[in-house]
Amino acid sequence: MIDNNATKVITGKVRLSYVHVFQPQSIDGGEEKYSTSILIPKEDEETLRKIKTAIEAAKELGKSQWGGKIPANLKLPLRDGDEERPDDEAYAGHYFINASSKTKPGIAKPIGKTPDGKTKFEEITDSTEVYSGCYARVSINFYPFNKNGNRGIAVGLNNIVKVQDGEPLGGRARLEDEFAEIEFDDVLEDDDDFLQ
Numbered sequence: 077m078i079d080n081n082a083t084k085v086i087t088g089k090v091r092l093s094y095v096h097v098f099q100p101q102s103i104d105g106g107e108e109k110y111s112t113s114i115l116i117p118k119e120d121e122e123t124l125r126k127i128k129t130a131i132e133a134a135k136e137l138g139k140s141q142w143g144g145k146i147p148a149n150l151k152l153p154l155r156d157g158d159e160e161r162p163d164d165e166a167y168a169g170h171y172f173i174n175a176s177s178k179t180k181p182g183i184a185k186p187i188g189k190t191p192d193g194k195t196k197f198e199e200i201t202d203s204t205e206v207y208s209g210c211y212a213r214v215s216i217n218f219y220p221f222n223k224n225g226n227r228g229i230a231v232g233l234n235n236i237v238k239v240q241d242g243e244p245l246g247g248r249a250r251l252e253d254e255f256a257e258i259e260f261d262d263v264l265e266d267d268d269d270f271l272q
Contacts, residue, residue, distance in 0.1 A: 082133035084217045084234075088123040091115040091211055093166060093245050094174075097181055097236060098203040110233060111176035114214055115157065118169050127154055127173070130218045134229045138220025142227055151228025153218065166209070166245050175216045175233035182235035200238060211240040 093113040100108035116123050131154065135146050153174065157167030183206055184197035200206055215234035221227065 083130045083137065083219060084215065085123070085126045085130050087114065087116065087126075087214045087216070088120045089211050089239055090117075090120075090123070090214060091166070091170070091209065091242060092206070092214075092236075093172070093208045095206060095208045095210075097183060097206060097233075100178075100180075107178070109176040109178055110180050111174065112214075112233065112236075113172050113174050114216070115167060115170040115172050118171060124154075124171065127218075131229050134218040134220050138222070138227070138229070141220055141222040147227050149227070151226060153229050153231045173216070173231050175214070175231040177233040181233050183238070184235075185238045197237065206236065206238050207244055209242045209245040210238055211242050212236050212238045 091114075093115055095112045097110050097112055100110050102108045103111070116127070118124075131152060135150070139145060154171055155173070157164070157170040157172050161167035161172075183200045185200055185205075186195050187198045188196045190196055206212070214236050217232045217234060218229050219232060221230050
């Protein structure tokens, strides 16, 4: 029996896209889930090695669901951004996986060290802090599925630790960036009237 640690991976620094981690979303009319696309730089060989090892472990687990052998047409989660998303510059030079969960992932940021040298975390509750384009380290697990004739390896989303801000993806600019150069003196002078 393969232990669950064999199918679990904590990534290096990755970029998040299509982030739905505070409110579950239904994709194509399916069950509502928390989800994100995880962009892994192609040069992050350590994370990619861990993911490939976990996928192999999940394949072994799946044999019992797939009639004792690994199917030839197995759907695998690690995809090449250059090949599958050639028109999306965020995916250039990256592999990506889509991870989801029925339960809300833990979402935090590192805030220092404990006296014994362990990292201290603060939960992130503001949904604007974790967005498509920010950088994080993510805990994910790989598991086999056999559903409606589709067989493959899926990715469960466990926890997210935000490590860095990044250029937002998805086309919408930050309000502060769009309006930074615009004069609002006339509104600010009439502040009292405006707020009534």
